[in-house]
Amino acid sequence: MIGKPESLTKDHLLDRFDCGKEALSIWLKKYALQSQNSSHTKTMVVTKGDSRNVIGYYTFNVVSIEQQGLVKHSIPVFLIARLAVASSHQGKGLGARLLRHALISVAYFSDEIPIRTVIVDALDEDAKQFYEKFDFEVFPPDTMRMWLLAKDLIKTLRESSDVYSS
Ligand SMILES: CC(C)(COP(=O)(O)OP(=O)(O)OC[C@H]1O[C@@H](n2cnc3c(N)ncnc32)[C@H](O)[C@@H]1OP(=O)(O)O)[C@@H](O)C(=O)NCCC(=O)NCCS
Numbered sequence: 001m002i003g004k005p006e007s008l009t010k011d012h013l014l015d016r017f018d019c020g021k022e023a024l025s026i027w028l029k030k031y032a033l034q035s036q037n038s039s040h041t042k043t044m045v046v047t048k049g050d051s052r053n054v055i056g057y058y059t060f061n062v063v064s065i066e067q068q069g070l071v072k073h074s075i076p077v078f079l080i081a082r083l084a085v086a087s088s089h090q091g092k093g094l095g096a097r098l099l100r101h102a103l104i105s106v107a108y109f110s111d112e113i114p115i116r117t118v119i120v121d122a123l124d125e126d127a128k129q130f131y132e133k134f135d136f137e138v139f140p141p142d143t144m145r146m147w148l149l150a151k152d153l154i155k156t157l158r159e160s161s162d163v164y165s166s
Contacts, residue, residue, distance in 0.1 A: 002055070002094065005044040005101045008032055012045055013052045019084035021123060027082055028057055035059075041081055044101065046094065058083040058098045060105070062113065076113055078106045080120045099134060100160050103153055110150070118148040134160070 014029045032043040045057040059082040064074040080102050085094045106118055120136060122128040122144045135156050136146035148156065 001049060002089075003047050005046050005058075005098060008036060008043040008045050008054075008057070011052055012047065012054050014054055016086075017054050017057075018087055019090075020087045021084065024082055024084040024123065027059070028054065028084070032057070032059060044098070046098065048089075054086075055089045056085040056094045056098055058102050060102060062109070062115065065119075075117075076115050078102075078109065078115050078118045080118065083120075095130065096134075096160060099131075100157065103148075103157055106153060107157065116150050118153060120146050122146055 010033060014032075017028050018025050028043070032041070035041045036043055041059045041061045043057055043059045045054045047053060048055050058080055061079045061081055062076055063079045065077055067073055067075050080099075083095065083098055083102070085098070103118065106115055109115055118136075120127075120131055122131055124144075128138070128144065128146065131146050134148070135152045136148045139145065139147050
């Protein structure tokens with residue numbers, strides 16, 4: 001059975017993780033824990049059965065971005081910095097489940113911090129198509145940055161709740 005997402009710790013086994021995209025596999029194996037220990041990012045992982053072998057993860061951070069209006073001001077946004085599933089487990093709903101877990105965290109945080117949006121920097125066209133399925137939209141045009149506004153977040157969570165458990 002595949003476990004619930006949990007915080008990455010030094011006890012997780014990462015050596016065998018391969019999602020088919022080298023940059024995302026190497027990040028998990030070499031940098032994710034280090035980045036978490038220095039409070040730059042947080043990584044949630046899933047394992048299968050009693051094994052500590054990681055088969056999927058996402059890394060997030062709350063960042064501040066500048067918004068232009070009548071007055072220039074900064075707003076907090078939830079950045080999904082990386083999300084990946086081991087090749088051997090792709091196509092079985094795990095990516096959707098990880099994304100849903102991240103979005104539930106946003107809904108939870110937004111009681112404490114006024115987070116209005118979720119952003120991702122899609123790695124490539126494949127990743128873009130994956131996020132489009134969950135209502136993320138590219139902005140500015142012709143970039144890899146994608147946005148999900150808070151109003152759409154609730155809708156996306158509702159639509160996915162019957163299919164995937166958190
Ligand atoms: C992209 C990725 C996270 C998807 O995870 P997954 O577990 O294979 O996806 P799921 O099985 O949960 O699929 C959920 C839905 O997204 C769709 N989907 C999955 N990958 C897709 C892709 N590359 N393009 C378009 N749609 C995709 C599925 O068809 C499914 O749709 P459905 O519910 O209508 O059937 C995974 O393939 C992966 O890790 N790829 C390599 C790393 C990567 O590109 N990460 C992207 C973030 S930078």
